[in-house]
Amino acid sequence: MTSTLAEQVKINLTHYNQWSDVVIHAVSNELFAISGKPPQKLDDKEIDVEWIVPKTNSNSKLSVDEINQWFKRIAEIHGNPPQRIAIAVVNDDGTIVYYFIHEGIVKPRQN
Amino acid sequence: MSENELAASKPIVLPLIDSANPEVLIFNTTAIRRLRDEYGILGVLIGTLAQYPQQNVFLSVPLKLMVWEVIWLFEQDVCVLVDWLKYCNLKKDAMNGDYKNKNLISLDKKKADTKPDFLITTNDYGEEDDWELIDQCKVTLQSYIDKYLSSPNCKTTIPQLISNYHKFKHLKNEGYFISPGLKFGGDLVIYPGDPLRYHSYSIIKFDFVDINEIIVGGRLATGVKKNMIIMESSHAKEQSSVGLDVANELFSDPTITAYSIEWAGFG
Numbered sequence: 129m130t131s132t133l134a135e136q137v138k139i140n141l142t143h144y145n146q147w148s149d150v151v152i153h154a155v156s157n158e159l160f161a162i163s164g165k166p167p168q169k170l171d172d173k174e175i176d177v178e179w180i181v182p183k184t185n186s187n188s189k190l191s192v193d194e195i196n197q198w199f200k201r202i203a204e205i206h207g208n209p210p211q212r213i214a215i216a217v218v219n220d221d222g223t224i225v226y227y228f229i230h231e232g233i234v235k236p237r238q239n
Numbered sequence: 240m241s242e243n244e245l246a247a248s249k250p251i252v253l254p255l256i257d258s259a260n261p262e263v264l265i266f267n268t269t270a271i272r273r274l275r276d277e278y279g280i281l282g283v284l285i286g287t288l289a290q291y292p293q294q295n296v297f298l299s300v301p302l303k304l305m306v307w308e309v310i311w312l313f314e315q316d317v318c319v320l321v322d323w324l325k326y327c328n329l330k331k332d333a334m335n336g337d338y339k340n341k342n343l344i345s346l347d348k349k350k351a352d353t354k355p356d357f358l359i360t361t362n363d364y365g366e367e368d369d370w371e372l373i374d375q376c377k378v379t380l381q382s383y384i385d386k387y388l389s390s391p392n393c394k395t396t397i398p399q400l401i402s403n404y405h406k407f408k409h410l411k412n413e414g415y416f417i418s419p420g421l422k423f424g425g426d427l428v429i430y431p432g433d434p435l436r437y438h439s440y441s442i443i444k445f446d447f448v449d450i451n452e453i454i455v456g457g458r459l460a461t462g463v464k465k466n467m468i469i470m471e472s473s474h475a476k477e478q479s480s481v482g483l484d485v486a487n488e489l490f491s492d493p494t495i496t497a498y499s500i501e502w503a504g505f506g
Contacts, residue, residue: 237466
């Protein structure tokens with residue numbers, strides 16, 4: 129179930145958003161993370177590989193602890209903690225939206 | 240020591256108005272200025288301008304303080320909370336006859352000694368704070384919090400109050416200026432400096448329930464050039480509130496974890 133969620137996000141990233149090198153990592157039984165490269169830089173941050181965690185929006189809650197786990201686990205497979213993680217929220221009608229999550233209190237992009 | 244320096248070394252008087260539904264309302268402009276300049280405490284001006292009662296863009300005294308701001312000032316040990324009704328009554332009693340005659344006016348000269356018809360009030364409460372009387376009217380943090388929690392409008396529990404205060408304190412100690420967040424549907428809004436000079440950075444949410452809230456909050460925040468911040472305190476939430484030393488718990492410093500969320504701009 130969860131892996132199909134990750135597959136869905138991978139397809140969306142590759143074919144709709146035209147990302148390259150999109151890879152699914154089975155981080156743990158419950159957690160799948162996706163790494164990939166956007167076609168052009170998303171903002172002025174020097175980020176090579178973006179990390180994405182898929183999540184369904186129906187009935188699902190998210191805690192600060194859970195996000196904390198993502199950063200820890202991804203740091204383990206990536207080598208160092210990612211600057212940010214994008215959460216991909218998947219609806220059952222096929223819509224996917226992406227939100228960036230940064231660790232700590234950071235300046236908003238366009239302030 | 241000059242008079243100004245002497246005044247600056249005194250704690251800030253926080254008048255507690257209406258004991259049933261406690262509100263800290265400050266009319267004294269010197270105190271308002273000190274709160275902002277020395278402690279970065281903004282509060283909210285809630286009074287209308289008598290000349291322009293139909294607008295609410297520019298507001299006037301009193302300055303209302305959020306409960307977090309009051310607790311924070313307590314923790315810094317820079318304020319005294321004063322039962323204002325009691326203080327005013329004591330002060331009135333302590334005034335000499337001259338003052339009474341000047342301010343209480345009877346229309347009928349003959350009944351000057353009986354009940355007066357009018358009382359003249361000045362814009363400011365005028366006189367210097369009377370510290371002898373203030374000492375008699377002090378309210379403790381514990382009794383303020385008890386009153387706050389038992390007021391009919393309050394939906395907060397003690398553990399919530401404690402954990403939310405820790406989040407406020409974390410932001411305050413990081414140097415942010417903090418305002419209430421209702422305008423953007425959050426709990427707080429933070430600014431990197433005085434809001435008169437800076438746009439706000441972030442909308443703070445203390446608690447949130449599901450992923451849709453991240454989308455709604457994140458999209459709105461990005462739309463107004465901010466981000467949304469969710470926070471959690473390591474302070475144990477499940478503690479029973481019985482026999483809890485609230486002040487002690489409030490003044491502890493648990494680890495705060497925070498994440499900033501904004502729309503990714505694609506997808």
